[in-house]
Amino acid sequence: MDNERQNLNRQLAQMLKGxxxxxxxxxxxxxxxxxxxxxAVMALERIxxxxxxxxxxxxMSDPKMIRGIQEAVSIPVMAxxxxxxxxxxxxxxxxxxxxxxxxxxxxxxxxxxxxxxxxFQVPFVCGARDLGEALRRIAEGATxxxxxxxxxxxxxxxxxxxxxxxxxxxxxxxxxxxxxxxxAAKQLQVPYGLLxxxxxxxxxxxxxxxxxxVATPADAALMMQLGAEGVFVGSGIFKSGNxxxxxxxxxxxVTNYTDAHMLAELSEDLGEAMVGxxxxxxELLMAERGK
Amino acid sequence: xxxxxxxxxxxxxxxxxxxxxxxAEAFEIHSLSDWEKEKDGIILPGGESTTQVKLLHxxxxxxxxxxxxxxxxxxxxxxxxxILLAQNTTNDDREHLATMGISVRRNAYGRQxxxxxxxxxMEGIGEDIPMTFIRAPYIEKVLSPECEVxxxxxxxxxxxxxxxxxxxxxxxxxxxxxxxHEYFLKMCR
Numbered sequence: 468m469d470n471e472r473q474n475l476n477r478q479l480a481q482m483l484k485g486x487x488x489x490x491x492x493x494x495x496x497x498x499x500x501x502x503x504x505x506x507a508v509m510a511l512e513r514i515x516x517x518x519x520x521x522x523x524x525x526x527m528s529d530p531k532m533i534r535g536i537q538e539a540v541s542i543p544v545m546a547x548x549x550x551x552x553x554x555x556x557x558x559x560x561x562x563x564x565x566x567x568x569x570x571x572x573x574x575x576x577x578x579x580x581x582x583x584x585x586x587f588q589v590p591f592v593c594g595a596r597d598l599g600e601a602l603r604r605i606a607e608g609a610t611x612x613x614x615x616x617x618x619x620x621x622x623x624x625x626x627x628x629x630x631x632x633x634x635x636x637x638x639x640x641x642x643x644x645x646x647x648x649x650x651a652a653k654q655l656q657v658p659y660g661l662l663x664x665x666x667x668x669x670x671x672x673x674x675x676x677x678x679x680x681v682a683t684p685a686d687a688a689l690m691m692q693l694g695a696e697g698v699f700v701g702s703g704i705f706k707s708g709n710x711x712x713x714x715x716x717x718x719x720x721v722t723n724y725t726d727a728h729m730l731a732e733l734s735e736d737l738g739e740a741m742v743g744x745x746x747x748x749x750e751l752l753m754a755e756r757g758k
Numbered sequence: 759x760x761x762x763x764x765x766x767x768x769x770x771x772x773x774x775x776x777x778x779x780x781x782a783e784a785f786e787i788h789s790l791s792d793w794e795k796e797k798d799g800i801i802l803p804g805g806e807s808t809t810q811v812k813l814l815h816x817x818x819x820x821x822x823x824x825x826x827x828x829x830x831x832x833x834x835x836x837x838x839x840x841i842l843l844a845q846n847t848t849n850d851d852r853e854h855l856a857t858m859g860i861s862v863r864r865n866a867y868g869r870q871x872x873x874x875x876x877x878x879x880m881e882g883i884g885e886d887i888p889m890t891f892i893r894a895p896y897i898e899k900v901l902s903p904e905c906e907v908x909x910x911x912x913x914x915x916x917x918x919x920x921x922x923x924x925x926x927x928x929x930x931x932x933x934x935x936x937x938x939h940e941y942f943l944k945m946c947r
Contacts, residue, residue, distance in 0.1 A: 475873045478769075478892050478932055482804050482837075485767040504812040506767055506805065541850065541864060542806050543893065565870040565893070588871055715816070722766050722813055723788055 473610060476590030479543070479565070480611035480674035483507055483697055487687070487718050488676070490514050490701040494539035500704070503714035507543040507565070509699070510536040515572050515619030516702035516741065519751065524574045527555040530562050537562075545592070550757040551577020560589045566611070567591045571756035572618045572701075581757060584608030594678065596629045596754055598636035601671055602657035612671055614695070615754040616679015619702050621743030623680045625754055626690060630677055634694045641669045679754070682707070682740050684720030684733045691724035708738025759943060762787045762797040766813040768805015768838060772931040776939050777801075793819050799832035799922075799946035802839025804892065804929050807864070810838055811852055820855070827857045832922040834942040840925035841895055848898060858923045859902020866896045866914070866927075880909045880917055883941050888933035889916065889926075896927045 486506025491497040497508050512528040513521065527548050537544045543565035548555035550569055555576070559567050569582055571594050584591040585608035594615035595601035601612045614633070616626030636655075640662060643651060648666055652659040664672045677690035678699035687698045698721055704714045716733040723729045746752075763773045765786035777784035787793050787800070800823075802810075814820040827833050827843075835843045842854050846861040867873065873892045879885045889911065897915035900907060909917035909926075916927040922945055930938035 471875055475875060475890070475892065476870070478890060478929070479870055479873065481769045481772065481932070482806070482892055484769060484771070484805075485765065486806060486809055501808055502812075504767075504809045504816075506809045537869075542808055543870065563869045563871050590870060715812075718809065719813065719816060722817075726789065729789070 472588055473585075473608070476610035477673050479590060480592070483543070483676075484674055485722060486697045487714070487721055488545065488697070488699045489704055489714060490699075491536060492705070494535045496705055496710070497536045497539045499711050500714060501540045501542055503711055504718035505542060505714065506697070507545055508536065508540060509545045509547065509568065509701070511547055514702045514705060515753075516621070516706050517619075518572060519619040519749070526573060527552070527558065530558060533559075533564065534562060547573055548582075549573040549576040551575060551580050551582060553582055556582050556587060556591075560587055564589055569593050569609070571615055571753045575756050581607050592676075594754070594757070595633065597632045598640070598665070599655040599657055600758060601633060601675070602655065602661045602665070605661055605671070605673055606658050609673065611674050611676065613676040613678040613699055616677070616681070617746055617749070618679045618753050620680050620746065620749060621682040621703060621706075621741040622746050623682070623686045623689065624746055626677050626679045626681065627693065629679075629754070630690060630693045630695060633675070637665055637669060637671070640665045681717070682743060683737070684716045684730055687717045687720045688724040688730055691721055697721065703741055706741035708740075713737050713740075759783060759946060760785070760797050761943075761946065762793070762795065762800045764800065764802050764810070764839075766805075766817070767809045768803045769929065769931060770801075770803045773801050773803050773836075776931050776936065780936055780939055780943060782943055787819075790818050793822065797831075799834070799942065801942075802833065802835040802842050803931070804837035804839065807838040807841040807850075807854075808852065811842060811854060814842075824855045824857060827855065827923065830922050832942070832946045833924070835923070835925045836929050836931065837892065837894055837927060840897075840927055843923060843925055844897075845901055858918075858920050858925065859900065859905045860897045860918055860920075860925070861899040861901055862895045863898050864895050865893055867891060867894055869893065876911060878909050878911050878916070880938070881906070882908065884937050887930070887937060888935050889928040890932045891916075891928050894927045
């Protein structure tokens, strides 16, 4: 990927800011998401809550199913490949996906190496729990970052932990003397150049979204207030009582995340939220995959 | 000079930064009460037009916005903003503001692999203007005699002006060239 392509891919993420990216499993769900105001959809065969329930190995979705969703909507379509699965990523690039999520939600294909994303033309988003993970993924060519959170749980605690950690580390790096950056880069195990960017600009060099456990408009507003530039909602929408209404409410909540009166209105009569699992109750921590 | 930048979804922060750098006052419009503030012009930024038009309706800004533009409030639409202003969209039947006599095609260059960067000339603005196209639309046809074509790339219309309405299919806010925003600020005087 040359510099120009890398810029264009970072810039597509800039266009998604202030928006909600929704997991969908069928063309019909994709249309509901688009009508509700999603700025992009993530096409996958099973939403994280079902992946978690089913267990076993979880892989890239059937390209035919992804194509069906690409044909159903006009907004960008993303899809997931396994961490380190170069061939799955090549397949997704061949069907002209708008963004690949190299995702810990699927079973990792490689327990050491992530994909060298600089070798691709299509953009990649990756999950991160802290500044070190975020900058390592960016060094590998990711042009968008999201928190890992804990997918498929409806429990926001991990996304909050990851976003707070990233933001406080960014503030710490900003406050450093220039000559302290070399040692910080060593400790964080990240390239000096990327850390110097964070020091000078007070933010990641790419757009940073929240993901993993967002289930309500209030969850989305919380993540925006903590510094997210947009939100991924996975299982939270289509595992709830009234997906269309909840989806539209989360979209509005992201635009007006500081307006408590509007958030109160948006939180009314949404029907049942996804049941959710507390982090202490789960056996598989997906966020531990891929550091 | 005070410019309201629509901040419903998309790349609005980039416009705000550019306006500040040019010495103009800029504020974000998230809601009806923001919209009602005094202003000399507005910007409709890039992002997803489907999301933005839905939020304009839901937040009750759609009709007042349409009326103000018709009454001559200066407006600059980039990418999705251009789609919102177009009278006609060939591959989308959603109701847009439709205040400008142009017919546009959404995602005219295809998916993200079709996104590109180039340089072009804009009538009345200058040469070698950096142009970043992200899943961009272009203008297929000009429908009003009052609408003036400002730029073409590979034969497709990518910028136009009609009265106090300015549109670009590309994103001047993503590059470090201020000329297009300067031009718009002059329109707001």
